[in-house]
Amino acid sequence: MKIIIIGAGQVGGTLAENLVGEKNEITIIDSDMDTLRNLQDRLDLQVVCGVGSHPDVLKKAGAEDADMLIAVTNSDESNMMACQVAFSLYKTPTKIARVRSEQYIIYQEHLFKHQDIPIDHLIAPEQLVTKAIKRLIDYPGALQVVEFADGKASLVAVKAYYGGLLVGHALSALKEHMPNVDTRVAAIYRRGKPIRPLGSTVIEADDEVFFIADTKHIRAVMSELQKLESSYKRIMIAGGGLIGAGLAKRLENKHNVKLIEYSAERAKELSAMLNKTIVFHGDASDSSLLSEENVEQVDAFIAVTNDDEANIMSAMLAKRMGAAKAMVLIQRSAYVDLVQGGEIDIAFSPQQATISALLTHVRRGDIVNVYSLRRGAAEAIEAIAHGDENTSKVVGKQIQDIKLPPGTTIGAIVREDEVIIAHSDTVIKANDHVVLFLVDKKFIGDVEKLFQPSALFFG
Numbered sequence: 001m002k003i004i005i006i007g008a009g010q011v012g013g014t015l016a017e018n019l020v021g022e023k024n025e026i027t028i029i030d031s032d033m034d035t036l037r038n039l040q041d042r043l044d045l046q047v048v049c050g051v052g053s054h055p056d057v058l059k060k061a062g063a064e065d066a067d068m069l070i071a072v073t074n075s076d077e078s079n080m081m082a083c084q085v086a087f088s089l090y091k092t093p094t095k096i097a098r099v100r101s102e103q104y105i106i107y108q109e110h111l112f113k114h115q116d117i118p119i120d121h122l123i124a125p126e127q128l129v130t131k132a133i134k135r136l137i138d139y140p141g142a143l144q145v146v147e148f149a150d151g152k153a154s155l156v157a158v159k160a161y162y163g164g165l166l167v168g169h170a171l172s173a174l175k176e177h178m179p180n181v182d183t184r185v186a187a188i189y190r191r192g193k194p195i196r197p198l199g200s201t202v203i204e205a206d207d208e209v210f211f212i213a214d215t216k217h218i219r220a221v222m223s224e225l226q227k228l229e230s231s232y233k234r235i236m237i238a239g240g241g242l243i244g245a246g247l248a249k250r251l252e253n254k255h256n257v258k259l260i261e262y263s264a265e266r267a268k269e270l271s272a273m274l275n276k277t278i279v280f281h282g283d284a285s286d287s288s289l290l291s292e293e294n295v296e297q298v299d300a301f302i303a304v305t306n307d308d309e310a311n312i313m314s315a316m317l318a319k320r321m322g323a324a325k326a327m328v329l330i331q332r333s334a335y336v337d338l339v340q341g342g343e344i345d346i347a348f349s350p351q352q353a354t355i356s357a358l359l360t361h362v363r364r365g366d367i368v369n370v371y372s373l374r375r376g377a378a379e380a381i382e383a384i385a386h387g388d389e390n391t392s393k394v395v396g397k398q399i400q401d402i403k404l405p406p407g408t409t410i411g412a413i414v415r416e417d418e419v420i421i422a423h424s425d426t427v428i429k430a431n432d433h434v435v436l437f438l439v440d441k442k443f444i445g446d447v448e449k450l451f452q453p454s455a456l457f458f459g
Contacts, residue, residue, distance in 0.1 A: 006072065027061045028047055030052070058085060058086060068362065080104075105122075120361075123358060134250050155380050155435065157373070212411035236295060237304065239305035240261035285317055316343045330347045367382070378441060385429070392453050399428070405446040
Protein backbone atom coordinates (compact mmCIF):
# COMPACT_ATOMS: atom_id res chain seq x y z
CA MET A 1 0.00 0.00 0.00
CA LYS A 2 1.25 3.49 -0.86
CA ILE A 3 0.75 5.76 2.16
CA ILE A 4 1.54 9.46 2.65
CA ILE A 5 1.95 10.62 6.25
CA ILE A 6 1.86 14.37 6.92
CA GLY A 7 3.59 15.31 10.17
CA ALA A 8 6.82 13.72 11.40
CA GLY A 9 6.22 14.30 15.12
CA GLN A 10 5.81 11.53 17.68
CA VAL A 11 2.60 10.18 16.15
CA GLY A 12 3.71 10.43 12.52
CA GLY A 13 7.15 9.02 13.25
CA THR A 14 5.83 6.12 15.36
CA LEU A 15 3.17 5.32 12.77
CA ALA A 16 5.79 5.25 10.02
CA GLU A 17 7.92 2.93 12.16
CA ASN A 18 4.92 0.60 12.56
CA LEU A 19 4.17 0.51 8.84
CA VAL A 20 7.51 0.40 7.02
CA GLY A 21 8.20 -3.18 8.06
CA GLU A 22 4.87 -4.35 6.64
CA LYS A 23 5.66 -4.01 2.91
CA ASN A 24 4.11 -0.54 2.67
CA GLU A 25 5.56 2.26 0.57
CA ILE A 26 5.72 5.19 3.00
CA THR A 27 6.37 8.87 2.23
CA ILE A 28 6.41 11.33 5.11
CA ILE A 29 6.01 15.11 4.74
CA ASP A 30 7.18 17.68 7.28
CA SER A 31 8.59 21.22 7.23
CA ASP A 32 11.51 20.25 9.52
CA MET A 33 14.28 18.70 7.41
CA ASP A 34 16.34 17.63 10.44
CA THR A 35 13.45 15.51 11.75
CA LEU A 36 12.96 13.99 8.31
CA ARG A 37 16.67 13.13 7.98
CA ASN A 38 16.58 11.42 11.36
CA LEU A 39 13.63 9.28 10.27
CA GLN A 40 15.21 8.47 6.92
CA ASP A 41 18.43 7.36 8.63
CA ARG A 42 16.47 4.86 10.72
CA LEU A 43 13.65 3.74 8.42
CA ASP A 44 13.18 2.65 4.82
CA LEU A 45 10.94 5.47 3.61
CA GLN A 46 10.82 8.56 1.39
CA VAL A 47 10.73 12.09 2.80
CA VAL A 48 9.49 15.38 1.37
CA CYS A 49 10.21 18.70 3.06
CA GLY A 50 7.38 21.23 2.82
CA VAL A 51 3.85 22.15 3.88
CA GLY A 52 1.70 19.03 3.68
CA SER A 53 -1.44 20.79 2.48
CA HIS A 54 0.29 22.47 -0.50
CA PRO A 55 -0.67 20.84 -3.84
CA ASP A 56 2.89 20.76 -5.23
CA VAL A 57 4.25 19.18 -2.05
CA LEU A 58 1.57 16.49 -2.15
CA LYS A 59 2.31 15.84 -5.82
CA LYS A 60 6.02 15.47 -5.07
CA ALA A 61 5.09 12.96 -2.34
CA GLY A 62 3.21 10.86 -4.90
CA ALA A 63 -0.39 11.85 -4.12
CA GLU A 64 -1.45 11.10 -7.72
CA ASP A 65 -1.31 7.35 -7.08
CA ALA A 66 -1.35 7.13 -3.27
CA ASP A 67 -3.80 4.73 -1.63
CA MET A 68 -4.04 6.65 1.64
CA LEU A 69 -3.20 9.99 3.21
CA ILE A 70 -2.81 10.34 6.98
CA ALA A 71 -2.54 13.92 8.30
CA VAL A 72 -1.27 14.08 11.90
CA THR A 73 0.35 17.51 12.27
CA ASN A 74 -0.32 19.61 15.38
CA SER A 75 -2.73 21.81 13.40
CA ASP A 76 -6.33 20.62 12.91
CA GLU A 77 -6.77 23.09 10.08
CA SER A 78 -3.65 21.90 8.23
CA ASN A 79 -4.78 18.29 8.56
CA MET A 80 -8.26 19.09 7.24
CA MET A 81 -6.91 21.15 4.35
CA ALA A 82 -4.47 18.39 3.36
CA CYS A 83 -7.39 15.95 3.09
CA GLN A 84 -9.37 18.47 1.04
CA VAL A 85 -6.53 19.09 -1.42
CA ALA A 86 -5.75 15.36 -1.72
CA PHE A 87 -9.41 14.67 -2.54
CA SER A 88 -10.02 17.63 -4.87
CA LEU A 89 -6.82 17.38 -6.92
CA TYR A 90 -5.66 13.78 -6.63
CA LYS A 91 -8.80 11.78 -5.68
CA THR A 92 -6.86 10.00 -2.91
CA PRO A 93 -9.14 7.06 -1.94
CA THR A 94 -8.70 7.11 1.85
CA LYS A 95 -8.05 10.23 3.93
CA ILE A 96 -7.49 10.21 7.70
CA ALA A 97 -6.97 13.28 9.89
CA ARG A 98 -6.16 13.87 13.52
CA VAL A 99 -8.55 16.53 14.81
CA ARG A 100 -8.31 17.66 18.43
CA SER A 101 -10.53 20.73 18.80
CA GLU A 102 -13.83 19.98 20.49
CA GLN A 103 -15.47 22.63 18.30
CA TYR A 104 -14.87 20.52 15.19
CA ILE A 105 -15.59 17.19 16.87
CA ILE A 106 -19.02 18.31 18.12
CA TYR A 107 -20.09 18.96 14.51
CA GLN A 108 -18.26 16.08 12.85
CA GLU A 109 -21.45 14.47 11.49
CA HIS A 110 -22.19 17.66 9.54
CA LEU A 111 -18.65 18.70 8.57
CA PHE A 112 -16.73 15.65 7.44
CA LYS A 113 -18.41 14.32 4.33
CA HIS A 114 -17.33 14.12 0.70
CA GLN A 115 -19.34 17.15 -0.31
CA ASP A 116 -17.97 19.18 2.60
CA ILE A 117 -14.59 18.35 4.21
CA PRO A 118 -13.66 14.95 2.73
CA ILE A 119 -12.21 13.07 5.71
CA ASP A 120 -12.99 9.34 5.73
CA HIS A 121 -11.80 8.69 9.29
CA LEU A 122 -11.38 11.29 12.02
CA ILE A 123 -9.07 10.52 14.95
CA ALA A 124 -9.73 12.49 18.16
CA PRO A 125 -6.92 11.61 20.65
CA GLU A 126 -8.52 13.28 23.67
CA GLN A 127 -11.72 11.27 23.24
CA LEU A 128 -9.73 8.04 22.91
CA VAL A 129 -7.73 8.73 26.08
CA THR A 130 -10.85 9.71 28.03
CA LYS A 131 -12.53 6.40 27.10
CA ALA A 132 -9.40 4.45 28.07
CA ILE A 133 -9.20 6.11 31.50
CA LYS A 134 -12.94 5.56 32.07
CA ARG A 135 -12.45 1.81 31.46
CA LEU A 136 -9.66 1.74 34.07
CA ILE A 137 -11.97 3.45 36.57
CA ASP A 138 -14.67 0.87 35.80
CA TYR A 139 -12.26 -2.02 36.47
CA PRO A 140 -10.08 -1.09 39.47
CA GLY A 141 -6.73 -2.88 39.41
CA ALA A 142 -6.54 -3.31 35.61
CA LEU A 143 -3.52 -1.92 33.77
CA GLN A 144 -5.28 -1.82 30.40
CA VAL A 145 -8.78 -2.71 29.18
CA VAL A 146 -9.63 -2.87 25.47
CA GLU A 147 -12.98 -3.81 23.98
CA PHE A 148 -14.00 -5.82 20.92
CA ALA A 149 -17.23 -6.44 19.02
CA ASP A 150 -19.00 -3.36 20.41
CA GLY A 151 -17.92 -4.12 23.97
CA LYS A 152 -19.09 -7.77 24.07
CA ALA A 153 -15.56 -9.13 24.69
CA SER A 154 -12.61 -7.48 26.45
CA LEU A 155 -8.88 -8.03 26.67
CA VAL A 156 -7.55 -7.04 30.09
CA ALA A 157 -4.00 -6.63 31.38
CA VAL A 158 -3.47 -7.11 35.11
CA LYS A 159 -0.48 -7.60 37.37
CA ALA A 160 -0.62 -10.79 39.41
CA TYR A 161 -0.23 -10.23 43.16
CA TYR A 162 -0.02 -12.46 46.20
CA GLY A 163 -3.60 -12.88 47.34
CA GLY A 164 -4.82 -13.75 43.83
CA LEU A 165 -6.28 -17.27 43.87
CA LEU A 166 -4.29 -18.40 40.83
CA VAL A 167 -0.90 -17.04 41.92
CA GLY A 168 1.40 -20.01 42.57
CA HIS A 169 -0.86 -22.35 40.59
CA ALA A 170 -0.92 -23.61 37.00
CA LEU A 171 -3.23 -21.98 34.44
CA SER A 172 -5.15 -25.25 34.17
CA ALA A 173 -6.53 -24.53 37.67
CA LEU A 174 -8.59 -21.64 36.25
CA LYS A 175 -11.32 -24.02 35.08
CA GLU A 176 -11.49 -25.68 38.50
CA HIS A 177 -11.77 -22.29 40.23
CA MET A 178 -14.36 -20.90 37.81
CA PRO A 179 -16.29 -23.80 36.22
CA ASN A 180 -18.99 -21.46 34.89
CA VAL A 181 -16.69 -18.78 33.45
CA ASP A 182 -14.70 -19.34 30.27
CA THR A 183 -11.57 -17.25 29.70
CA ARG A 184 -8.30 -17.45 27.83
CA VAL A 185 -4.90 -16.15 28.90
CA ALA A 186 -3.51 -14.67 25.70
CA ALA A 187 -0.04 -13.72 26.95
CA ILE A 188 2.11 -13.49 30.05
CA TYR A 189 5.01 -11.08 30.49
CA ARG A 190 7.50 -12.05 33.18
CA ARG A 191 10.22 -9.53 34.03
CA GLY A 192 9.35 -7.72 30.79
CA LYS A 193 9.66 -10.76 28.48
CA PRO A 194 6.80 -12.76 26.93
CA ILE A 195 6.35 -16.39 27.93
CA ARG A 196 3.98 -18.75 26.16
CA PRO A 197 0.92 -19.51 28.31
CA LEU A 198 0.36 -23.27 28.60
CA GLY A 199 -1.93 -25.20 30.92
CA SER A 200 1.14 -26.13 32.97
CA THR A 201 2.39 -22.53 33.25
CA VAL A 202 2.50 -21.45 36.90
CA ILE A 203 1.47 -17.82 37.53
CA GLU A 204 4.03 -15.91 39.59
CA ALA A 205 3.59 -12.69 41.55
CA ASP A 206 4.39 -9.60 39.39
CA ASP A 207 3.55 -11.41 36.13
CA GLU A 208 1.71 -9.11 33.70
CA VAL A 209 -1.16 -11.26 32.45
CA PHE A 210 -3.35 -10.52 29.41
CA PHE A 211 -6.64 -12.43 29.42
CA ILE A 212 -9.70 -12.29 27.22
CA ALA A 213 -13.24 -12.93 28.39
CA ASP A 214 -16.85 -11.97 27.94
CA THR A 215 -16.94 -8.41 29.30
CA LYS A 216 -19.43 -9.37 32.02
CA HIS A 217 -16.87 -11.83 33.49
CA ILE A 218 -13.89 -9.43 33.75
CA ARG A 219 -14.11 -8.87 37.51
CA ALA A 220 -14.42 -12.60 38.21
CA VAL A 221 -11.26 -13.40 36.21
CA MET A 222 -9.35 -10.50 37.77
CA SER A 223 -10.06 -11.97 41.22
CA GLU A 224 -8.00 -15.02 40.22
CA LEU A 225 -4.91 -12.87 39.71
CA GLN A 226 -5.15 -10.29 42.48
CA LYS A 227 -7.26 -9.42 45.46
CA LEU A 228 -10.16 -7.44 44.01
CA GLU A 229 -10.08 -3.73 44.72
CA SER A 230 -13.22 -1.92 45.79
CA SER A 231 -14.96 0.25 43.21
CA TYR A 232 -13.56 3.76 43.00
CA LYS A 233 -15.85 6.36 44.55
CA ARG A 234 -13.72 9.46 45.15
CA ILE A 235 -11.81 10.78 42.12
CA MET A 236 -9.49 13.79 41.96
CA ILE A 237 -8.52 15.13 38.52
CA ALA A 238 -5.60 17.50 37.93
CA GLY A 239 -6.08 19.48 34.73
CA GLY A 240 -9.26 20.85 33.17
CA GLY A 241 -8.38 20.57 29.49
CA LEU A 242 -10.35 18.46 27.00
CA ILE A 243 -9.40 15.19 28.71
CA GLY A 244 -9.93 16.40 32.30
CA ALA A 245 -13.27 18.04 31.49
CA GLY A 246 -14.46 15.08 29.40
CA LEU A 247 -13.49 12.63 32.12
CA ALA A 248 -15.23 14.63 34.86
CA LYS A 249 -18.38 14.77 32.75
CA ARG A 250 -18.36 10.99 32.27
CA LEU A 251 -17.70 10.23 35.93
CA GLU A 252 -19.61 12.86 37.92
CA ASN A 253 -22.98 11.07 38.00
CA LYS A 254 -21.63 7.91 39.66
CA HIS A 255 -18.53 9.21 41.47
CA ASN A 256 -17.57 12.07 43.78
CA VAL A 257 -15.31 14.11 41.51
CA LYS A 258 -13.01 17.02 42.35
CA LEU A 259 -11.11 18.82 39.60
CA ILE A 260 -8.12 21.17 40.06
CA GLU A 261 -7.46 23.68 37.26
CA TYR A 262 -4.54 26.14 37.24
CA SER A 263 -6.24 28.80 35.07
CA ALA A 264 -8.82 30.88 36.94
CA GLU A 265 -10.71 31.62 33.71
CA ARG A 266 -10.87 27.94 32.68
CA ALA A 267 -11.89 26.94 36.22
CA LYS A 268 -14.82 29.35 35.97
CA GLU A 269 -15.84 27.84 32.60
CA LEU A 270 -15.65 24.31 34.03
CA SER A 271 -17.81 25.25 37.02
CA ALA A 272 -20.54 26.35 34.63
CA MET A 273 -20.09 23.33 32.33
CA LEU A 274 -20.03 20.54 34.93
CA ASN A 275 -23.05 19.67 37.06
CA LYS A 276 -21.79 17.73 40.08
CA THR A 277 -18.00 18.07 39.88
CA ILE A 278 -16.41 20.40 42.45
CA VAL A 279 -13.92 22.62 40.59
CA PHE A 280 -10.95 24.29 42.32
CA HIS A 281 -8.65 26.97 40.97
CA GLY A 282 -5.10 26.11 42.05
CA ASP A 283 -1.90 24.16 41.56
CA ALA A 284 -2.30 20.37 41.76
CA SER A 285 1.25 20.04 43.12
CA ASP A 286 0.45 22.34 46.08
CA SER A 287 0.55 20.00 49.08
CA SER A 288 -1.53 22.35 51.23
CA LEU A 289 -4.35 22.37 48.65
CA LEU A 290 -4.23 18.56 48.35
CA SER A 291 -4.29 18.26 52.14
CA GLU A 292 -7.25 20.65 52.46
CA GLU A 293 -9.16 18.60 49.90
CA ASN A 294 -8.44 15.33 51.73
CA VAL A 295 -6.30 13.70 49.05
CA GLU A 296 -5.63 10.84 51.48
CA GLN A 297 -9.28 9.78 51.03
CA VAL A 298 -9.10 9.75 47.23
CA ASP A 299 -9.43 6.38 45.46
CA ALA A 300 -7.81 7.62 42.24
CA PHE A 301 -5.76 10.75 41.52
CA ILE A 302 -5.62 11.35 37.75
CA ALA A 303 -3.19 13.97 36.37
CA VAL A 304 -4.03 15.01 32.80
CA THR A 305 -2.53 18.48 32.28
CA ASN A 306 -0.48 19.28 29.15
CA ASP A 307 2.76 19.18 31.16
CA ASP A 308 4.35 15.73 31.67
CA GLU A 309 6.55 16.85 34.54
CA ALA A 310 3.65 18.56 36.34
CA ASN A 311 1.55 15.40 35.94
CA ILE A 312 4.30 13.15 37.32
CA MET A 313 5.14 15.40 40.27
CA SER A 314 1.54 16.05 41.33
CA ALA A 315 0.65 12.35 41.07
CA MET A 316 3.71 11.28 43.07
CA LEU A 317 2.88 13.87 45.73
CA ALA A 318 -0.75 12.75 45.87
CA LYS A 319 0.33 9.10 46.23
CA ARG A 320 2.77 9.94 49.04
CA MET A 321 0.04 11.90 50.80
CA GLY A 322 -2.25 8.88 50.79
CA ALA A 323 -4.15 8.68 47.48
CA ALA A 324 -4.88 5.01 46.77
CA LYS A 325 -4.05 5.10 43.03
CA ALA A 326 -2.07 7.55 40.90
CA MET A 327 -2.60 7.74 37.12
CA VAL A 328 -0.82 10.14 34.77
CA LEU A 329 -1.04 11.30 31.18
CA ILE A 330 2.39 11.21 29.51
CA GLN A 331 2.93 12.92 26.15
CA ARG A 332 6.51 11.66 25.75
CA SER A 333 6.17 7.93 25.27
CA ALA A 334 9.77 7.36 26.44
CA TYR A 335 8.66 8.47 29.93
CA VAL A 336 5.91 5.84 30.23
CA ASP A 337 8.19 2.91 31.09
CA LEU A 338 10.26 5.09 33.43
CA VAL A 339 7.41 6.12 35.71
CA GLN A 340 4.90 3.26 35.63
CA GLY A 341 5.10 0.69 38.38
CA GLY A 342 6.60 2.75 41.20
CA GLU A 343 4.59 5.47 42.90
CA ILE A 344 2.77 5.95 39.60
CA ASP A 345 0.36 3.05 39.12
CA ILE A 346 -0.64 3.67 35.51
CA ALA A 347 0.80 5.93 32.82
CA PHE A 348 -1.10 6.37 29.57
CA SER A 349 0.01 7.91 26.30
CA PRO A 350 -2.27 9.76 23.87
CA GLN A 351 0.22 8.83 21.14
CA GLN A 352 -0.33 5.11 21.68
CA ALA A 353 -4.12 5.59 21.68
CA THR A 354 -3.84 7.54 18.42
CA ILE A 355 -1.55 4.93 16.84
CA SER A 356 -4.02 2.16 17.72
CA ALA A 357 -6.89 4.06 16.09
CA LEU A 358 -4.83 4.82 12.99
CA LEU A 359 -3.68 1.21 12.59
CA THR A 360 -7.32 0.07 12.62
CA HIS A 361 -7.85 1.97 9.35
CA VAL A 362 -4.51 1.06 7.79
CA ARG A 363 -4.61 -2.71 8.24
CA ARG A 364 -5.52 -4.82 5.21
CA GLY A 365 -8.35 -7.34 5.26
CA ASP A 366 -11.43 -6.70 7.32
CA ILE A 367 -9.61 -5.58 10.47
CA VAL A 368 -12.12 -3.64 12.56
CA ASN A 369 -10.10 -2.98 15.74
CA VAL A 370 -6.39 -2.71 16.47
CA TYR A 371 -4.92 -1.96 19.89
CA SER A 372 -1.29 -1.24 20.55
CA LEU A 373 -0.21 -3.01 23.75
CA ARG A 374 2.89 -3.09 25.90
CA ARG A 375 3.86 0.41 24.69
CA GLY A 376 3.70 -0.69 21.05
CA ALA A 377 5.56 -4.02 21.30
CA ALA A 378 2.43 -6.18 20.93
CA GLU A 379 -0.96 -5.83 19.27
CA ALA A 380 -4.49 -7.09 19.77
CA ILE A 381 -6.60 -7.32 16.63
CA GLU A 382 -10.25 -7.95 15.82
CA ALA A 383 -10.70 -9.41 12.34
CA ILE A 384 -13.86 -10.53 10.56
CA ALA A 385 -13.71 -13.93 8.84
CA HIS A 386 -15.09 -13.72 5.28
CA GLY A 387 -15.56 -16.23 2.50
CA ASP A 388 -16.18 -19.97 2.71
CA GLU A 389 -14.16 -23.15 3.07
CA ASN A 390 -12.94 -22.83 -0.54
CA THR A 391 -11.85 -19.18 -0.48
CA SER A 392 -10.84 -18.59 3.14
CA LYS A 393 -7.78 -19.81 5.06
CA VAL A 394 -9.74 -19.73 8.34
CA VAL A 395 -13.46 -20.32 7.70
CA GLY A 396 -14.54 -23.90 8.39
CA LYS A 397 -11.25 -24.76 10.09
CA GLN A 398 -10.48 -25.72 13.65
CA ILE A 399 -8.07 -23.31 15.34
CA GLN A 400 -5.47 -26.07 15.75
CA ASP A 401 -5.39 -26.46 11.93
CA ILE A 402 -4.86 -22.75 11.19
CA LYS A 403 -1.24 -21.82 10.46
CA LEU A 404 -0.88 -18.89 12.84
CA PRO A 405 2.37 -16.87 12.81
CA PRO A 406 4.77 -17.39 15.76
CA GLY A 407 3.60 -15.83 19.02
CA THR A 408 0.03 -15.33 17.72
CA THR A 409 -2.94 -16.48 19.77
CA ILE A 410 -6.64 -16.57 18.89
CA GLY A 411 -8.28 -15.62 22.17
CA ALA A 412 -11.98 -15.41 21.40
CA ILE A 413 -14.63 -15.43 18.71
CA VAL A 414 -17.72 -13.25 18.82
CA ARG A 415 -20.55 -14.85 16.83
CA GLU A 416 -23.52 -12.49 16.69
CA ASP A 417 -24.19 -11.86 20.42
CA GLU A 418 -22.26 -14.87 21.73
CA VAL A 419 -18.69 -14.67 23.05
CA ILE A 420 -16.89 -17.98 22.43
CA ILE A 421 -13.52 -18.42 24.14
CA ALA A 422 -11.19 -20.09 21.63
CA HIS A 423 -10.00 -23.67 22.13
CA SER A 424 -7.97 -25.86 19.79
CA ASP A 425 -11.09 -27.59 18.38
CA THR A 426 -13.16 -24.38 17.97
CA VAL A 427 -14.32 -23.98 14.35
CA ILE A 428 -14.38 -20.50 12.79
CA LYS A 429 -17.47 -19.64 10.76
CA ALA A 430 -18.11 -16.93 8.16
CA ASN A 431 -18.72 -13.47 9.68
CA ASP A 432 -17.18 -14.41 13.03
CA HIS A 433 -15.31 -11.59 14.77
CA VAL A 434 -11.98 -13.18 15.69
CA VAL A 435 -9.83 -11.61 18.44
CA LEU A 436 -6.10 -12.27 18.11
CA PHE A 437 -3.12 -11.34 20.28
CA LEU A 438 0.31 -10.85 18.67
CA VAL A 439 3.36 -10.92 20.91
CA ASP A 440 5.47 -9.77 17.95
CA LYS A 441 3.77 -7.26 15.67
CA LYS A 442 6.18 -7.97 12.78
CA PHE A 443 3.85 -10.86 11.86
CA ILE A 444 0.85 -8.57 11.35
CA GLY A 445 1.10 -8.92 7.54
CA ASP A 446 0.77 -12.70 7.84
CA VAL A 447 -2.35 -12.32 9.99
CA GLU A 448 -3.87 -9.91 7.46
CA LYS A 449 -3.32 -12.43 4.66
CA LEU A 450 -4.99 -15.16 6.71
CA PHE A 451 -8.18 -13.13 6.86
CA GLN A 452 -8.26 -12.12 3.18
CA PRO A 453 -10.37 -14.52 1.10
CA SER A 454 -8.43 -15.69 -1.94
CA ALA A 455 -10.75 -13.89 -4.39
CA LEU A 456 -10.03 -10.61 -2.62
CA PHE A 457 -6.36 -11.31 -2.02
CA PHE A 458 -5.50 -12.21 -5.60
CA GLY A 459 -7.95 -9.68 -7.00
